[in-house]
Amino acid sequence: MAVVFAKTKMLCEKPFHYCPGCTHGIIHRLVAEALDELGIGETAIGVAPVGCAVFAYDYFACDMMEAAHGRAPAVATGIKRVCPDKAVFTYQGDGDLASIGTAEIIHAATRGEKITTIFVNNAIYGMTGGQMAPTTLPGQVTTTSPYGRDTSHCGWPVKVSEMLSTLTGPAYIARVSVHDVPNIKKAKAAIKKAFQLQMEGKGFTLVEVLSTCPTNWGKTPQEALMWVKESMIPAYPLGVFKDVTAQPATPEGGAQ
Amino acid sequence: MAIVTVNEDVCKGCGLCVDACPKKIMALDSSRINKKGYHTASCIRMEECIGCAFCAIMCPDVAITVEK
Amino acid sequence: MKQLMKGNEAIAEAAIQAGCRFFFGYPITPQNQIPEYMSKRLPQVGGCFLQAESEIAAINMVYGAGGAGARVMTSSSSPGISLKQEGISYIVGAEVPCVIVNMVRGGPGLGSIQPAQSDYYQATRGGGHGDYRMCVLAPGSVQEAVDLTQDAFDIADRYRNPVLVLGDGLIGQMMEPVDMDKVADRAPAADLKEKNWAANGHIPTEDSPRAIINSLYIDPQVLENHCKRLQAKYDLIAANECRWQEEMLSDAEIVIVAYGTTSRIARSAMRKCREKGIKVGMLRPITLWPFPDAALRKTLSTAKAYLVLEMSMGQMVDDVRLAINGERPVHFYGRTGGMVPTVAETAAQIEQLAQSIAPDDGTCRTEFEKTVRGAAEKIDAAAEVVGKKLDEAGKKITETFNSPELHKKAQDVGKQASDFAVRTADTVAKGVTELFGAIGKAVESVQKDLKDIEQQQKAESDESEPPKDGGKEGE
Incomplete structure (x- = not known):
C-alpha cells in the first residue's frame, strides 16, 4: 500500500490554532508542500504577519521571523538581501497587507523584490474579532460596519492583485481560491509557480488566496465555502494577473 | 480499497471532508468527542473508498492520511 | 594618517570598516550624507544599500537583515526616528542586534533642521512601547563618532540589542580630522560568538536549532519571564558598558554635565572660567544610557552645585538630579529648537553660579x-x-502690674463693684416686688369688673325669657 496523502514534513507537528473550517490551514499546507516539492523548504525563511496567521512561525518547519503589522515585506526584503539564494516568503492577511502594510507591499512589488507573498484575503479582520477590512465587500456586515459596508462612507474594496499587476516589478501575480478541491489544486500550482519564479530571480511574486472566516462571517464552514464561491469570486475574479514567463503576456485573469 | 486515517487529536469536526468526499463515506461521529471537544470525522464505509484523497485535500487541519 | 571628513560620512565609513554590509534608510536632513555615502560605498565592498519607502520600512528591513545575522545599520533624524520606534520596539523584543544613528534636529513635530539634543528622553527612555532599554552612545567629535560607531556594532552583537548613536546636526555636518587608518578593517570583538540564532535559512542542528525571531509571547507568564531575562541583560549592559569622560574634576566646586556638541561649548566656557579662578570641572556622559550615575556621585566630594548644559528645554537634567538625589542644587541652562548656546553665555552661567555658592566675606x-x-x-x-x-x-x-499701688486700687475697685452690686440688687428686688403688687391689684380689679358684668347680665336675663343653649357662648 502506498501513501496517497500525508502531512508534509515542511509543517511542524503543532496543530493549527485556527477555528474549525477556517481555510488558513489548507493554505499553510499548500505553501509547505510547494516549498518541499521544489526542494527549497529546508533552507527557506518565512515571515509571519500580525493577524490570525501570527503564529505561522510555529507551523512552518523552517527559519521564521515575526513582523509587525503590515511590515512583513520590509522584513522579508532585509532577509532576502542578506540571503539572496534562499527562498523567502511572507504570509499576510488582508488587514495586514492591504491596509496597514500597503506601502510595504507596493514597494516590495515595485522593487521586484525576489520574495513570494501569500496574501490571504477573507474580507475581514479575523484575529481582532471581525472588523471591516479593506477587502470587505460592499454591504458586508462586520463589527465595525454593522449596517453593511457603506461605500459612500468608507469606499470600495482594495483589489490587490489587479493593483499590483500594473507595476513593472512583479514577475507573477495570481488570485486563487480554496473553496473546493479543483481550486485547491490550482492554488497549489500557483503558489509553486510563484516560488519557482522567485528562485529563478524573476522578481516579486504574489498569490492572493480567497479564504474563509466562518466564525466572523457567522456561517458554518460549508456556508462559508459557498460564500467564497458566490459572493467573493464575483468581486475578486480568479486568474493570473501577471506572469513574465507567459506567452503572450496579457493577463488572462484581468479580463474576467 | 484505500485506507483513510483521521488524526482524531487534531480534527475539529468542521465537516469539510464530509462534503468533499465523492463517495459520501465520510461522516462526523456525533456519539463521541475528542479531547478538544469536537465530534471527529471518520470514514464509515472504508470498503467503498477510492483513495482520491479529496477529504485530505479539503481538511484545514491536515488531519487525514490516505493510503491505497 | 589623519584626513578631514564630515561627521556623517565618517560614521558611514566607520560602519563599513566594522563589517556593516547592509544599510536601509530614508532621506531626511541633516543625516543625508550617511545614506548617500553608503549608496556609493556599499556596492564597492559587496554590500547592499537600499533606499526604503519610509523610515518604518527601513527599520523593518534592518530587523530582517539583522535577524538573518548580518551587521546592519540605519540612520535618520528626529522625525524619522519617531517613525522607527515601532520597529525598534520589535527589534529589542526579538533581540536582534543592529545600529541606529540619530542626527538629532529641533523638534517637536517637523521642528527645524538645525542641531538639537531634544531627543534625549526618546533615546534613553525607550521611545517605543514596552519595557526596554537601548545602549545610547553620544559622540562629542567626528573621531569619537567613528570610534563609537564601530563599538556600537560590537555592543549590539554582544547583547543582541540595538545600539543608538546619538549625534546632532553639528556632529553630522562638521568636518574634523579623523584617523581612518586606525579603524580600517576592524574585526569584531574577540568575545563575540557566532550567531547560531539567526534566521538565515540554515539546516537546523543541535547547536543551532530552527530559528524563530519573534517578540510575541501570548502567555503573560512567559512574557514576564522574557522581560525579566531582558532586564537582566540591561543590568549587564549598565554594569559593563557605561562610559564617561572627566575633565578638571579633582577640585571642582561647580560640575558641568554636558554631552555631545554642548560638551564642547561647556569645555571652552570651563577653561575661560578656570582662568578667572572658578573651580569648575565637567563630567561628559558618553553613554546616555547607561547613565554614569556612580561617576557623577563621586563628584559630590568637592561639588557645591551642578550645571547641566543641553540643547533642549532640559531633559538630561532629570538624570543628573536623579543621580545627585537632592544633595546639591542642580541648575540647568539650555537653548533649543536648533539654537546652540554660545561659550560666552555658558561662561556667564558658570560665573553666576560661582557667585551664588561663594562664601560670604x-x-x-x-x-x-x-x-x-x-x-x-x-x-x-x-x-x-x-x-x-x-x-x-x-x-x-x-x-x-507688680506695683502695690495697683493692688490697692484693684481692691478698692473690687469693693466699689461689690457695693454697687448689692445696691443694685436691692433696688431691683424692690422694683420687682412693687411690680408684682401692681399686677396683683390690676388682676383683682379685672376680676371685679368681670363679676359686675356677670351680675348685670344675670339680672337682665331674669327679667326676660330663660336663656337658650346659645347663650352659653357669651361665657
Whole structure:
C-alpha cells in the first residue's frame, strides 16, 4: 500500500490554532508542500504577519521571523538581501497587507523584490474579532460596519492583485481560491509557480488566496465555502494577473 | 480499497471532508468527542473508498492520511 | 594618517570598516550624507544599500537583515526616528542586534533642521512601547563618532540589542580630522560568538536549532519571564558598558554635565572660567544610557552645585538630579529648537553660579548687591530700634502690674463693684416686688369688673325669657 496523502514534513507537528473550517490551514499546507516539492523548504525563511496567521512561525518547519503589522515585506526584503539564494516568503492577511502594510507591499512589488507573498484575503479582520477590512465587500456586515459596508462612507474594496499587476516589478501575480478541491489544486500550482519564479530571480511574486472566516462571517464552514464561491469570486475574479514567463503576456485573469 | 486515517487529536469536526468526499463515506461521529471537544470525522464505509484523497485535500487541519 | 571628513560620512565609513554590509534608510536632513555615502560605498565592498519607502520600512528591513545575522545599520533624524520606534520596539523584543544613528534636529513635530539634543528622553527612555532599554552612545567629535560607531556594532552583537548613536546636526555636518587608518578593517570583538540564532535559512542542528525571531509571547507568564531575562541583560549592559569622560574634576566646586556638541561649548566656557579662578570641572556622559550615575556621585566630594548644559528645554537634567538625589542644587541652562548656546553665555552661567555658592566675606561685587546689602543693613538697624522700644514697653507693663499701688486700687475697685452690686440688687428686688403688687391689684380689679358684668347680665336675663343653649357662648 502506498501513501496517497500525508502531512508534509515542511509543517511542524503543532496543530493549527485556527477555528474549525477556517481555510488558513489548507493554505499553510499548500505553501509547505510547494516549498518541499521544489526542494527549497529546508533552507527557506518565512515571515509571519500580525493577524490570525501570527503564529505561522510555529507551523512552518523552517527559519521564521515575526513582523509587525503590515511590515512583513520590509522584513522579508532585509532577509532576502542578506540571503539572496534562499527562498523567502511572507504570509499576510488582508488587514495586514492591504491596509496597514500597503506601502510595504507596493514597494516590495515595485522593487521586484525576489520574495513570494501569500496574501490571504477573507474580507475581514479575523484575529481582532471581525472588523471591516479593506477587502470587505460592499454591504458586508462586520463589527465595525454593522449596517453593511457603506461605500459612500468608507469606499470600495482594495483589489490587490489587479493593483499590483500594473507595476513593472512583479514577475507573477495570481488570485486563487480554496473553496473546493479543483481550486485547491490550482492554488497549489500557483503558489509553486510563484516560488519557482522567485528562485529563478524573476522578481516579486504574489498569490492572493480567497479564504474563509466562518466564525466572523457567522456561517458554518460549508456556508462559508459557498460564500467564497458566490459572493467573493464575483468581486475578486480568479486568474493570473501577471506572469513574465507567459506567452503572450496579457493577463488572462484581468479580463474576467 | 484505500485506507483513510483521521488524526482524531487534531480534527475539529468542521465537516469539510464530509462534503468533499465523492463517495459520501465520510461522516462526523456525533456519539463521541475528542479531547478538544469536537465530534471527529471518520470514514464509515472504508470498503467503498477510492483513495482520491479529496477529504485530505479539503481538511484545514491536515488531519487525514490516505493510503491505497 | 589623519584626513578631514564630515561627521556623517565618517560614521558611514566607520560602519563599513566594522563589517556593516547592509544599510536601509530614508532621506531626511541633516543625516543625508550617511545614506548617500553608503549608496556609493556599499556596492564597492559587496554590500547592499537600499533606499526604503519610509523610515518604518527601513527599520523593518534592518530587523530582517539583522535577524538573518548580518551587521546592519540605519540612520535618520528626529522625525524619522519617531517613525522607527515601532520597529525598534520589535527589534529589542526579538533581540536582534543592529545600529541606529540619530542626527538629532529641533523638534517637536517637523521642528527645524538645525542641531538639537531634544531627543534625549526618546533615546534613553525607550521611545517605543514596552519595557526596554537601548545602549545610547553620544559622540562629542567626528573621531569619537567613528570610534563609537564601530563599538556600537560590537555592543549590539554582544547583547543582541540595538545600539543608538546619538549625534546632532553639528556632529553630522562638521568636518574634523579623523584617523581612518586606525579603524580600517576592524574585526569584531574577540568575545563575540557566532550567531547560531539567526534566521538565515540554515539546516537546523543541535547547536543551532530552527530559528524563530519573534517578540510575541501570548502567555503573560512567559512574557514576564522574557522581560525579566531582558532586564537582566540591561543590568549587564549598565554594569559593563557605561562610559564617561572627566575633565578638571579633582577640585571642582561647580560640575558641568554636558554631552555631545554642548560638551564642547561647556569645555571652552570651563577653561575661560578656570582662568578667572572658578573651580569648575565637567563630567561628559558618553553613554546616555547607561547613565554614569556612580561617576557623577563621586563628584559630590568637592561639588557645591551642578550645571547641566543641553540643547533642549532640559531633559538630561532629570538624570543628573536623579543621580545627585537632592544633595546639591542642580541648575540647568539650555537653548533649543536648533539654537546652540554660545561659550560666552555658558561662561556667564558658570560665573553666576560661582557667585551664588561663594562664601560670604562681606564684600559686595555688584551695585545691585550693594543696594540690597545697604537696604538689609537699614532694615536691621530699624528692627533693632523697634525691638528696644518694645522691650521697654514690656518692662513698664510688668512693673505696673507688680506695683502695690495697683493692688490697692484693684481692691478698692473690687469693693466699689461689690457695693454697687448689692445696691443694685436691692433696688431691683424692690422694683420687682412693687411690680408684682401692681399686677396683683390690676388682676383683682379685672376680676371685679368681670363679676359686675356677670351680675348685670344675670339680672337682665331674669327679667326676660330663660336663656337658650346659645347663650352659653357669651361665657
